[in-house]
Amino acid sequence: QGDNWGIYGDMLFIGFADDRNGTLVSTDAELDAGIYDLAAVWSPGDDRYRGFEGYAGVRYIALDLQLDFDPVNPALSSRNADFDQNFTDFLIGARYSVPLSDKWALIMRADASFGDTEGTWNISGLFSRQMGPGALVFGYRYFDGEVQPNENTLEIELYGPEIGYAFVW
Numbered sequence: 001q002g003d004n005w006g007i008y009g010d011m012l013f014i015g016f017a018d019d020r021n022g023t024l025v026s027t028d029a030e031l032d033a034g035i036y037d038l039a040a041v042w043s044p045g046d047d048r049y050r051g052f053e054g055y056a057g058v059r060y061i062a063l064d065l066q067l068d069f070d071p072v073n074p075a076l077s078s079r080n081a082d083f084d085q086n087f088t089d090f091l092i093g094a095r096y097s098v099p100l101s102d103k104w105a106l107i108m109r110a111d112a113s114f115g116d117t118e119g120t121w122n123i124s125g126l127f128s129r130q131m132g133p134g135a136l137v138f139g140y141r142y143f144d145g146e147v148q149p150n151e152n153t154l155e156i157e158l159y160g161p162e163i164g165y166a167f168v169w
Helices: none
Strands: 005-021 025-042 051-071 079-099 104-115 120-131 134-147 154-167
Touching (some): 025 079, 104 134, 120 154
Antiparallel strands (some): 005 025, 025 051
């Protein structure tokens, strides 16, 4: 990041799998989701990585979902749903960084995207601990979005604690 302009990237990958054996049907589900943001950052303040920053760019979502339903009764046929699809959205957002000490900061971020998806939005609150050329970040994130693969609607809702490392140069 220069004085007023920079580049921002965020990568999130999550994989889930679960098998259930019920009295009527057995299920096997697997979801792999990647959410990747790349944006230009505008920082109007005097200090880099402090205060208000706006950003705009691209959010790329890669989803691979497999659902298998196997009835216990052999007279009934098995069903499955499977899709592997990617979505590209225009992303716009803002973040605000508050220094807490020489090495610690509080970062709040909110953004939304639209395009191939039916829309996504993301909010997070993070603490940042400067460590050498980067920072350890940890906090809480909430992500919500809706996509329509294969004429079906899938709502994605991810929330919980997060931890990562911010590379800064």
